[in-house]
Amino acid sequence: MTVAQWLERAVAFLDERGVPEARASAEFLLAEAMGAGRAAVLARGGQPLDDKVGHRFWRWIKERGRREPLAYILGWQPFLDLRVEISRDCLIPRPETEELALECARLLRESGEAAPKIVEIGTGTGCVAVALARLLAGATVYATDVSAAALELARRNALAHRVQDRVRLIREDMFSGKPGLRGWADLVVSNPPYIPTRELANLAAEVRREPALALDGGRDGLDAVRAIVPSAARTLKPGGTLALEIGARQGAAVLSILSAAGLAQARVKKDAQGRDRMAFARRAAE
Ligand SMILES: C[S@@+](CC[C@H](N)C(=O)[O-])C[C@H]1O[C@@H](n2cnc3c(N)ncnc32)[C@H](O)[C@@H]1O
Known part of the structure; x- marks a missing residue:
């Protein structure tokens, strides 16, 4: 699956569970899983996503689906x-x-x-x-x-x-x-x-x-x-x-x-x- 396909699947998953700002959450988590910035998620949309990275991302998406705050999953927050x-x-x-x-x-x-x-x-x-x-x-x-x-x-x-x-x-x-x-x-x-x-x-x-x-x-x-x-x-x-x-x-x-x-x-x-x-x-x- 490509980066964009993982992203869309995650947004749909979070939307179904009523997670607020589902797309932003998914983009931040995908960027973190890829070890890159959010821009890279968008720029590399057509590229395949490494399986290991995909699994890590999906584990976090499931946590977010249980309404775990994004910052707790990421482990950091800007201040x-x-x-x-x-x-x-x-x-x-x-x-x-x-x-x-x-x-x-x-x-x-x-x-x-x-x-x-x-x-x-x-x-x-x-x-x-x-x-x-x-x-x-x-x-x-x-x-x-x-x-x-x-x-x-x-x-x-x-x-x-x-x-x-x-x-x-x-x-x-x-x-x-x-x-x-x-x-x-x-x-x-x-x-x-x-x-x-x-x-x-x-x-x-x-x-x-x-x-x-x-x-x-x-x-x-x-x-x-x-x-x-x-x-x-x-x-x-x-x-x-x-x-x-x-x-x-x-x-x-x-x-x-x-x-x-x-x-x-x-x-x-x-x-x-x-x-x-x-x-x-x-x-x-x-
Ligand atoms: C609203 S949080 C603020 C945390 C941080 N300063 C911030 O602004 O994001 C309140 C903090 O007060 C601490 N706290 C709660 N009861 C306390 C007490 N009896 N004595 C000292 N600190 C307490 C909590 O552990 C928590 O870290």
Whole structure:
């Protein structure tokens, strides 16, 4: 069978199973199986496909047909300019988190601090920590997660992008209430689990494959935010910034949690699709 015939067979297979964006999935998986880019899949359509490559491709197509997320099958996902290794222990990075990371980098550049100290809570793959370390040459990122498997993946991503010396990984439970050092961080950033528990069952099949630990924000989705905000208010130095990714309907509730913790200049920022998806506040300068 030719490359084009394998592709068409796979698209029909995925379409029958209701897989969203079946053609894109099939093209990415075929390119990965061929060890080439997507352009090669299209350019080599008339050529026969090696049997071994075809079998590998079909095994992945069957997984995708069972609604396994594409990134878990590929084992990687782009995040800004980085190729981030992915595993089933971690959330798959989302585009709105890329926006959060870019806004954090912009704010830190604007602050003029040449060697900012950053805390990331719930680092997962390490995508935000690694991206910030790459974007800000003088920065050190203290990235925490409660999941040992996530921290191991973050370690590999930091190493792959050569920022292992400036991304310190710490196993810590954000609910432990440990007081920690006060007043030293320029930025605390988190994309916490923020989906209300009762909404988890209604998520797309692919999202339900992601770890509940990374998604479940408790009854109203804000358990993690209520833990992070007061602890960040202590950790930040005067003038330092807290940056959170939030659910699209959580803006007002998050703003009141930020203000109740005594943080200043609380604001919500929209993502590229016009949804309230980020919240920022600052510890008032003394
Ligand atoms: C929404 S994911 C974010 C992952 C990554 N930072 C990103 O933006 O793609 C939330 C992360 O918080 C971690 N997490 C969940 N509960 C935690 C806890 N109690 N303490 C620390 N981290 C926790 C999860 O393991 C997961 O990696």
